[in-house]
Amino acid sequence: MGTLLSVNLAVPEPNPAKSSGTTGITKRPVPGPVPVRAPGPRDGGLGSGLVGDRIFDVRHHGGDDQAVYAYAREDYDWWERELGRDLAGGTFGENVTTVGVDVNGAAIGECWRIGRDVVLQTTFGRVPCATFQHKMAEPHWVKRFTRQARPGAYLRVVEPGEIRAGDEVTVVHRPRVRVTIAEGFRAWLLEPELLPRLLEVDEAPERLKDGVRRRLAGREEAAG
Numbered sequence: 597m598g599t600l601l602s603v604n605l606a607v608p609e610p611n612p613a614k615s616s617g618t619t620g621i622t623k624r625p626v627p628g629p630v631p632v633r634a635p636g637p638r639d640g641g642l643g644s645g646l647v648g649d650r651i652f653d654v655r656h657h658g659g660d661d662q663a664v665y666a667y668a669r670e671d672y673d674w675w676e677r678e679l680g681r682d683l684a685g686g687t688f689g690e691n692v693t694t695v696g697v698d699v700n701g702a703a704i705g706e707c708w709r710i711g712r713d714v715v716l717q718t719t720f721g722r723v724p725c726a727t728f729q730h731k732m733a734e735p736h737w738v739k740r741f742t743r744q745a746r747p748g749a750y751l752r753v754v755e756p757g758e759i760r761a762g763d764e765v766t767v768v769h770r771p772r773v774r775v776t777i778a779e780g781f782r783a784w785l786l787e788p789e790l791l792p793r794l795l796e797v798d799e800a801p802e803r804l805k806d807g808v809r810r811r812l813a814g815r816e817e818a819a820g
């Protein structure tokens with residue numbers, strides 16, 4: 597069991613790192629309840645799963661399989677020691693900052709009940725991008741973030757409702773095949789020999805599985 601430390605919504609600002617022009621990567625904690633619902637497809641949907649949040653780079657972010665992004669306070673604490681600077685909740689662009697939840701150790705397809713009504717299901721880790729690099733202003737940030745495999749987790753909305761800071765987080769479902777968020781991230785970006793494991797997870801996003809199949813086929817072609 598864990599807790600939501602904060603629920604964070606976007607503060608739109610210019611994005612010189614991409615052609616989209618505006619970014620919502622900076623998020624700030626908000627008081628009171630925030631409605632959560634499935635946003636629909638990435639193309640033509642509502643973007644974020646949180647009402648009041650904004651996603652501007654809809655080509656690469658948002659949609660049902662990235663409806664909510666979670667990051668653990670414990671991982672922030674680790675990065676604070678590594679970087680020698682304070683990192684407030686929302687700095688990495690997450691919608692919910694947790695404490696007492698092993699976000700990176702969660703299995704892909706695991707379901708969390710948050711508060712009384714909301715159920716979210718983990719889908720994959722966050723892949724760092726140029727916008728994240730620019731925001732952090734740390735040398736080789738994308739490579740450093742990737743190497744540590746502390747990506748935080750995207751989640752889809754299974755049951756909508758409202759969430760707020762202080763809500764309890766409990767695991768209510770674990771998948772048949774256990775591949776953690778960190779393991780899946782390493783397979784995709786660091787250890788391609790682990791890629792076949794992602795195809796064993798029934799709950800993994802179809803977009804992810806399609807990408808894994810293409811990469812495995814490419815490796816077979818190159819080897820043959």
